[in-house]
Amino acid sequence: MVNHSSMLPPAVAFEQIVSKPRLDSYRGYWKVGRDAAVGLYMWNGEVCGEMSKLLSYLEICLRNGIHREMSFHVSGGVDRSVHWWDGVAGQLKPEARSQIQKVRDKSPHVLLSPDEIVSRMSFGFWPNLLAWIAKQRPKVASKILPAHPLSQPGAKLNWFNAPARQRAVRQFLEFSEIRNRIAHHEPLWKFAAVLDTAPNPATQLFPASTDEATTLARFERLMKQYDEAITSLSPLLHASIRTSSWRMRLDFLLSPRGVRRFKDCRHVTHPTALDATAFSDEFAAVVQRDMPVKLRDERGEGIFVPT
Template sequence: MHPPSSEFEQIISKPRLDSYRAYWKVDPDGAVGLYIWNGEVCAEVSKLLAYFEIALRNNIHREMSLATPLPTPAGVMGTSASSAWWNASSIGAQLKPGTKKKITDVINASSVRLGPDEIVSRLSFGFWPNVLAWIAKSRTPAMYKILPGHSLSQPGALPNWSDAAARNSALAEIFEMKEVRNRIAHLEPLWKFPKVMDAVTQKVIVAPASTNETSTMDRFARLLRIYDDAVHALSPALSSYMKAASWRQRLDFLLSRKGVARYQGGLHVPNGSPLGTRALHQEFATVILNNRPVKIHDVGGEGLFIPL
């Protein structure tokens, strides 16, 4: 069992736990379990977002480098899959001061000279959706290579990236993931979703704010759909891998009714003595029914079996 609510309140604060009690309609101990559940969900979503961030920045960096001739060491103009494209006069004059400052800050923070790849790797997640929005508007043809799997990038697609409304709607979903990343970084309840307005008119509600468990799960399902679509747009191969990854399967469990019930009931903490492998085999149906991890052991040592 997790720590009792009376002790946990001293760590987390009573108002924070009370928000869980009111929203999920649970007792104090159930609120503690759901607080821990939210942390687990955030951890798994963070893993997914990390892969998305890396793929997004690398696709942008590669395509902007290849599309921007810069002087080579030999003094002639050339292209490379990794160059300081932000130094090109045609780009530097168009980038916002805040964008250029973030690059400068990374360079100045290092005691050694950084190459383009190193600079790119040290820029924050929030940097890239803003740059992508600038590319979409100012260098639209590059979007077809940065997001080759996107529906707007397909041959003969109508609408495509040249359509401002379709472009803005597509970018809005990228910015939704940026907002999720920010909420995780600030330790906010990930299950408390704000409403989403239409990216073009800002007058139509695309997704209502979550108000209970059902609407929260609906919004999580929408978030995962947006994530899957965005990763597929960057790389269909990566998308297939991510859907099959163990952490994605664990996230799917956490967002199931059974996953929520495990944490709400404090069943995420193993209880009792370790089971031998034979006993686990004999009691497997009961372990699954109890919806609780169990310790196991054999001649090789101890481990943990977590039913999904």
Template sequence: MSNSASTIPPVSAAPVPVAPAARPAPTAAELGAAMELIAKPRLDAYRSFFNCSTDVELIGAYLWGQAVAGSFQPIVSTYEVVLRNAVHKHASLFASKSTSESHPWYDHTRPEALPTKGKSRDKIDDLLYEPPSAGLRMRRAVQPSPDQVVASLSFGFWPNFLQGLTKFQRQKILHEIFPYYPNGSPKHWSFDANVNSLIDTLKKIQDLRNRIAHYEPVWKPHRLTGSERHWSQAVLGLRNEHARILDVLQWCCPATPVLYKVSFGWRAFNIICTTAAVQAYMATPFAPYP
């Protein structure tokens, strides 16, 4: 009988990481050409707010702005997936009378459908119906599954949907979506002021996500509290935005922030969204960063 272990190939040693060769800094001509395409109005906002005295400092501030926007991506994407899945699960359970965690609660032709209106209703109809022809819309022969519908809905759908729930619906559904919300009993969600506070929080996160997706500077004061007069205050404002997202994740599922805080995304954000990182980028924008 042959020894099966002898057929197992040996485990190779892990390759030793090799640092990439250092690249030369861009020449003055290259820097000027790049800045011309980025455009003066866009760069002037950085020059003024970050008090840049040289083009090197200016491009450093700009590169930091890119980096800090990118450092939000892991937590924003986690938030979007967790929120939409929590809403879908508990909307499904409510509409199906606890028989299904993936139910077409959005289908307004069904008697148990939950309310959608305006652009939210239009987004649902685009998924369930063929494009209009002669003013009529035919139901698609093959209907997408509830999971497919939920995955196709935009980030902005969810706050608007939650805002449109009736008082009876939101007492049950919001309590289940956010079981760890402070003082978030079903009765808590019967009051409009409490619901509006939650929706305002969700829409502020939506606004941050849209700024990142559309390549807008995330640090601008009018996008934060409006009171930031120095870039160091904007750094603090961005850290507060990050903390807001962590709060919502905590309200939905406390295990999610625990997982995020051992990820590269957490470490990257806490390196980049600091005053030390701003100063480093402005001083030596072409140096490699961890």
């Protein structure tokens, strides 16, 4: 009988590594003991890692789409990469102009190309810029997000409709907030309430998460929003991401079984490596044990993870 918790860093030592208050937040929210809290802390790290991959695709696709279409817009359809921000500088918000200037100021003796400036802007710059474009340049927004419902010819609701436009942009702004939480090592599972600030007073769209069930429900909503956002930018990219092995792994992590594996400290690799014959003979036991296991042959070792 394997003691799964003994394969983890001792909880007391782990508290000293990540701080007791940080680990206590897991114990209180998930209502678990120390060992389970350590497992859930590692679960959050795994979720953050996979979510970062998703957000990197979103960022690249969004920023490149904005850069391309704004370049075409400013150059009259001639060039897909120009310093378009200079052409609309008088209309851009001061914060956007300031962020662009900061990038330029870091290389005062070099004339940065448009692509170089774009590559050095932070993730948060783009959703905010999209909000400005959607309001000030609705036709450009429809080209940046060609598969979005608001971009479809003859759509009853389009980018000229303020409430619909605000709802569409809010999705991208939420991803910026998720990216910030990952960067600052904050728990992704602790969701704040989502408010619709269009009406006065603001109305609540989704309540804050309070336990495992509501956390997984909010993650389900987040993943649905991600799929919609990526599809609006590029249906082909979404199809590729949706069938990737790491997206499937994230879906598993965000399932009750995925959470339970880490809560029960079964995410650590079983210490015994199996060859092909032993793996075949013990397959049912491996699946029932629900732990990663090392596989070994003459070429080396790999890991099998039940999902």
